[in-house]
Amino acid sequence: MPPPLLFGKKESKRARKFLSGDSIFKKLTLIFALFILVLFLLIFYELYSGSQLSINKFGLGFLTGVEWDPVHQVFGALPFIYGTVTSSIIALIIAVPISLGIAIYLSELAPRRFRSLLSFMVELLAAVPSVVYGLWGLFVMVPWIRDYLQPFLESTLGFLPLFQGPKFGIGMLAGGIILAIMIIPTISAVSREVMLAVPDTQREAAFALGATRWETIRVAVLKYARTGIFGAILLGLGRALGETMAVIMVIGNRPQISLSLFEPAYTMSGVIASEYIEATQEIYLSALIEIGLLLFIITLIMNVFARLLVWRMMKMFRGAKE
Amino acid sequence: MIAKRITRRKIVDKLVSSLALLSVVIAIIPLAGVIIFVTSKGLSAINLEFFISLPKPPDEIGGGIGNAIQGTLILIGLASMVGIPIGVLSGIYLAEYGDNRFGSLVRFMADVLSGVPSIIMGLFVYVTVVLTTRSFSALSGGIALGIMMIPVITRTTEESIRLVPNSIREASMALGVRRWKTILFVVLSTAKSGIITGIMLSIARIAGETAPLLFTAFGSDVWATGLNQPISALPLVIYKYAISPYANWQAQAWGAAFILLIMVLVLNIGVRFVARGRYRK
Numbered sequence: 038m039p040p041p042l043l044f045g046k047k048e049s050k051r052a053r054k055f056l057s058g059d060s061i062f063k064k065l066t067l068i069f070a071l072f073i074l075v076l077f078l079l080i081f082y083e084l085y086s087g088s089q090l091s092i093n094k095f096g097l098g099f100l101t102g103v104e105w106d107p108v109h110q111v112f113g114a115l116p117f118i119y120g121t122v123t124s125s126i127i128a129l130i131i132a133v134p135i136s137l138g139i140a141i142y143l144s145e146l147a148p149r150r151f152r153s154l155l156s157f158m159v160e161l162l163a164a165v166p167s168v169v170y171g172l173w174g175l176f177v178m179v180p181w182i183r184d185y186l187q188p189f190l191e192s193t194l195g196f197l198p199l200f201q202g203p204k205f206g207i208g209m210l211a212g213g214i215i216l217a218i219m220i221i222p223t224i225s226a227v228s229r230e231v232m233l234a235v236p237d238t239q240r241e242a243a244f245a246l247g248a249t250r251w252e253t254i255r256v257a258v259l260k261y262a263r264t265g266i267f268g269a270i271l272l273g274l275g276r277a278l279g280e281t282m283a284v285i286m287v288i289g290n291r292p293q294i295s296l297s298l299f300e301p302a303y304t305m306s307g308v309i310a311s312e313y314i315e316a317t318q319e320i321y322l323s324a325l326i327e328i329g330l331l332l333f334i335i336t337l338i339m340n341v342f343a344r345l346l347v348w349r350m351m352k353m354f355r356g357a358k359e
Numbered sequence: 360m361i362a363k364r365i366t367r368r369k370i371v372d373k374l375v376s377s378l379a380l381l382s383v384v385i386a387i388i389p390l391a392g393v394i395i396f397v398t399s400k401g402l403s404a405i406n407l408e409f410f411i412s413l414p415k416p417p418d419e420i421g422g423g424i425g426n427a428i429q430g431t432l433i434l435i436g437l438a439s440m441v442g443i444p445i446g447v448l449s450g451i452y453l454a455e456y457g458d459n460r461f462g463s464l465v466r467f468m469a470d471v472l473s474g475v476p477s478i479i480m481g482l483f484v485y486v487t488v489v490l491t492t493r494s495f496s497a498l499s500g501g502i503a504l505g506i507m508m509i510p511v512i513t514r515t516t517e518e519s520i521r522l523v524p525n526s527i528r529e530a531s532m533a534l535g536v537r538r539w540k541t542i543l544f545v546v547l548s549t550a551k552s553g554i555i556t557g558i559m560l561s562i563a564r565i566a567g568e569t570a571p572l573l574f575t576a577f578g579s580d581v582w583a584t585g586l587n588q589p590i591s592a593l594p595l596v597i598y599k600y601a602i603s604p605y606a607n608w609q610a611q612a613w614g615a616a617f618i619l620l621i622m623v624l625v626l627n628i629g630v631r632f633v634a635r636g637r638y639r640k
Contacts, residue, residue: 062539066452069445070465073509077468080475080483087486138382146376147383155383157631162390164627166567168594169616172601173393176609218389225386249372272474279476281570282594286602306478310573313485329482333475340474344467 080333088327090320099327105292105308107315112324114331116292120209120302121332124284125277127213127298128220133270135217136224140266143225144232145254156229163222171286174215179206179287182214187299202297205289210298212288216280220273227272227347231265232258234354268346275339279332281306305332394620401617404610414580414596417605424615426582430497430591431566431619433583434576437501438565442508443558449509450516450554455542457517466517473510480506481571489575497583497590500576504565511561512554519553520546556630563626567619569594593619 091099095112102113143156183206190200202208235258243253259266281304289301290311305328316322408423415422449469453462484503489495523546531541547554572578577589578599593615600612 058537058539062542063452063456066448066456069448070452070457070462072445073449073465073469073472073513076506076509077472079487080479083483083486084479135382135385138379139386141375142379142383146379158390159383159386161624161627162386164563164623165390165393166569166594166619166623168567168569168597168601169393169397169620172597172612172616173389173396175601177392177396221386249368251372251375252368254375275474279474279478281476281478282598286598306476306570309478309482310570313482313574326482326486329479333479336474336476336479337471340471343474344470348467 081330084326084330084333088323088330090323091327094320095324099324100331103294107312107318107321110318110320112321114305114324114328116294117303117305117308117328118331119294120212120288120292121278121304121306124209124212124216124288124302124304125274127210128216128277129270129274131214131217132221132224132273136221136269136273137228137266139221139225140228140232141254141258144229145258146250156226159222159225161222162218163226167219167280167283168286170215170219171283174211174283174287178215179211182206182211186210198296199298202295202299204299205301207287207289207301208299209288209295209302212284212302212304213298215283215287216277219280219283220277223276224269224273227269228262228266231262231269231347231350234265234351235261236354262350264346265350268343268350271339271343271346275336275343278339279306279336281310285310305329397613397616397620400610400613401615401620404614405617409611409614413582414611417603417608420607422611424591424593424596424611424618426579427591427593427596427615428618429583430576430579430595431593433497433586433590434500434504434572434592435562435566437497437586438504438508439558439562441502441505442512442561445505446509446512446557446561447516447554450513451520451542451547453513453517454520455546466514469510469513473514476570477507477568478570481574484571485574492587494587495575495577495589496587497576498586499574500572500590500592501586503571503575504568507565507568507571508558508561511564512557515557515560516550516554519550519557522553523549552633556633559626559630559633563623563630566626567594567623569598573598593622 091112095102099112099114100118101115102111103115104111104113105116106112139159143152143159147155183204187200187204187206187210191204194200239257239261240253243257248256284304285307288304288307290303290307291301292303292308293300295302309325309329309332313322313325316325408421410423410428411425412421412423413426414424449465453466453469456462457465480503484499484506488499488502492499527545527549528541531545532538536545572592572595576592576595578595579589579591583590597612597615597619600608600615603609
């Protein structure tokens with residue numbers, strides 16, 4: 038039986054093309070691809086409209102205010118911004134050298150048969166759920182910091198205000214260390230990838246000039262891959278800024294700005310996670326959503342910038358190899 | 360003089376090599392530490408009752424996390440219903456039709472989406488779903504986790520479809536099969552193991568997520584009764600018990616962490632075997 042005629046003869050060819058399986062299927066997949074873009078706009082719109090109340094009331098003062106007093110409805114986000122930024126910086130200071138060491142070892146130095154096993158183990162570090170890191174951090178790492186690391190730092194570097202203060206174990210330092218553990222796999226995996234993408238001709242040229250292995254890595258690999266490595270570090274930073282659970286469990290959650298790394302602190306993601314349930318007044322919830330909006334924008338910028346760097350780098354290499 | 364300089368260069372070379380090796384060792388320490396502590400402390404908390412019974416108040420001995428295991432499985436199921444269709448179909452678009460500016464934009468944004476902190480996803484679903492329906496629910500938790508699965512599945516689907524040789528597509532189309540049927544039945548089944556790898560990886564990634572669930576699934580002390588009700592999950596129980604002051608709850612937190620860690624590690628190691636099988640072919 039022939040299919041019923043839906044259109045006149047003239048349009049029928051175009052109509053059939055429009056209704057054909059191929060075209061429908063393509064449009065269907067297009068809709069889902071479009072969904073990813075719509076999702077971004079939707080997240081931004083929802084967070085923005087949710088924080089209107091707080092934006093109107095506090096304006097830019099929200100970013101510089103140090104007071105966080107739900108009872109009197111005074112909200113300033115600076116202690117949380119400080120906590121997030123400082124703990125992430127500590128994490129970077131610890132994680133960057135270690136991650137670069139790992140990336141160099143895995144891409145340049147390790148015996149070939151261990152490479153994939155070792156890379157896999159480092160990647161497993163990223164697979165451990167953050168709440169499990171938090172649990173481990175709270176019951177294993179924090180006591181270790183309290184009993185060994187803090188006394189050690191105080192006796193050697195105690196003249197700096199950074200390393201003075203109460204020795205609870207819990208605090209900014211613990212938050213930074215747990216973050217470092219969590220971003221090492223990100224930074225090392227991406228930097229290893231960009232280092233592997235460096236054309237071998239670069240290495241061969243350096244070796245041919247009589248360079249040692251380290252000199253080859255320094256002049257041929259690191260120099261060539263520096264844009265991508267910078268991107269990898271930014272990706273790690275983005276992850277550290279947004280990480281919630283592990284930090285919440287070890288940083289102490291007290292909104293204050295203190296020079297001492299031994300003092301408790303509070304992060305942006307932390308305050309959202311632990312106070313949204315108490316936020317019964319609209320302005321309180323709105324202030325929390327504004328912190329979420331800030332966090333979204335900051336991590337978005339980090340990620341866009343980092344991805345662009347890594348992408349451009351990889352494209353350049355592909356060009357060089359061909 | 361020259362000999363001296365050469366020895367110095369050789370020493371620096373050795374030094375840097377050992378520093379690099381040292382960093383690998385330093386990175387493995389926390390991994391080993393987590394696995395050792397979670398296993399040793401977790402095993403002692405585990406018995407049959409732990410798996411099948413409901414939580415008890417902190418002053419009573421015993422009790423389990425049966426409802427949390429059930430909740431985590433339900434949440435993974437719900438998240439998969441959101442994440443797999445969207446991820447796979449957008450992945451197909453990128454691989455088959457996405458060699459244009461729009462495709463690059465989607466690809467780029469999918470990468471960026473995977474870097475958005477999970478707590479933002481939770482907050483987003485809280486504002487849009489939970490506040491609208493006026494109730495914490497399993498469904499909202501599933502949506503939050505499902506959104507997080509999308510970028511991983513999209514990118515792995517795209518990559519594995521791109522690996523399918525064109526000759527296979529041409530063979531199918533030469534037999535008169537339409538392009539969309541070719542994609543669905545020939546290309547997808549060739550790229551199957553890669554896509555499954557991506558799905559497993561994304562499940563491993565969301566199974567341990569806690570932050571988005573705080574706002575959505577919320578947690579509960581009873582068995583799941585409906586998708587519009589709050590629901591328990593392993594990460595939520597670990598968090599609640601770990602920060603509680605009660606010793607027997609803390610012990611159970613280790614037990615729950617052990618089960619969660621095993622789940623995540625098995626998924627990750629499983630992925631490795633699936634992926635290896637693909638390359639052997």
